[in-house]
């Protein structure tokens with residue numbers, strides 16, 4: 222399997238290089254040159270199998286012959302053994318034919334663990350084989366950093382720098398990053414927004430001199446291996462609810478569009494998916510795009526679902542590329558224009574294709590709070606604000622078919638203040654992380670200046 226850039230100016234690469242590079246050198250995103258597909262029989266056969274086995278098949282389809290099936294299987298087993306629920310991603314029913322897929326049973330209590338735990342093992346495996354060390358730079362709107370630090374701390378062949386917007390993430394989110402004791406981990410509070418952090422990471426990667434001096438890598442949701450790992454739970458949940466005979470719909474609390482795009486990938490691999498709803502908070506670039514055909518940045522607003530406070534949804538470029546029938550010249554033009562002007566119009570043909578599958582809904586703060594309360598009253602489930610955005614969005618879409626799966630992306634205890642304020646109930650941290658508040662923190666404060674942060678990354682990588 223080969224990986225090509227959405228902007229068409231970089232040579233195609235294999236799975237290993239696509240994973241270790243993250244972003245393509247031309248600024249585009251890697252996608253497989255063709256979508257691997259499963260037969261209906263294969264998909265039906267996923268029913269009742271352990272999560273790690275299905276993961277090995279789905280992710281293995283993207284690795285092709287670059288990873289031996291038994292290695293993939295072992296890595297998936299190890300990765301999902303870190304979860305504290307035997308089903309890994311259990312389903313909980315909250316209404317007639319409406320289910321929560323609980324993606325938060327991993328070490329940092331957010332869905333990002335699902336991809337990051339396997340990604341860290343892939344890195345170890347692929348870098349170890351090449352006797353190589355890389356420095357990962359990642360921007361986090363809250364949960365990526367914690368999941369990445371949990372997955373990569375102490376790994377031999379990787380150093381990791383996590384950048385987060387100062388004061389815009391919860392204390393629990395911050396502590397998952399800043400309390401790691403291993404010295405291959407560095408955390409930086411940036412005076413700016415998540416979009417500033419993400420722009421700095423992009424600039425860091427575009428600095429060829431720095432890239433040569435330090436072997437840089439990215440594990441943000443632009444990394445294709447994360448998308449592949451996220452496609453897995455679309456299969457396991459849909460199959461548990463009757464796919465491939467009965468198509469399922471998904472409602473996905475969305476920011477950078479990695480999670481919802483993974484649903485598109487599962488569909489391209491043969492899973493019957495009726496509808497994917499991209500549910501956003503007030504930072505509604507995605508929901509507006511799917512409703513109006515115009516993908517246009519707004520000002521970032523701080524909300525109680527901070528992991529989605531994003532006004533530039535990186536993975537949207539991948540869907541655009543598919544929408545314009547994989548025309549890299551058009552994709553490069555559109556996203557260069559977006560980079561400069563902050564807006565692009567989706568061509569009518571591409572928009573029509575997107576609307577076959579996607580809907581967008583934006584949910585305000587009041588409705589998010591009311592949804593936490595009503596879900597608790599009606600079902601006894603205490604959900605976090607991100608999940609609440611997804612649950613609330615259901616009411617605004619009238620053409621959902623089949624069972625509906627809302628992706629529950631974080632544990633309520635990751636946002637204890639806001640959940641307690643909304644519901645009057647303080648969610649308890651699961652056993653194993655209960656002492657988080659007592660651990661010692663360690664992090665730097667830096668301004669949102671690319672040059673300053675690049676210098677810091679370089680010094681850390683060379684230390």
Ligand SMILES: *Cc1c(COP(=O)(O)O)cnc(C)c1O
Pocket residue numbers: 331332333363364365442474475476477478479480481528529607630631
């Ligand atoms: C990252 C995150 C999201 C958004 O996922 P994307 O793949 O960026 O769209 C939603 N909820 C939580 C809790 C997250 O951590």
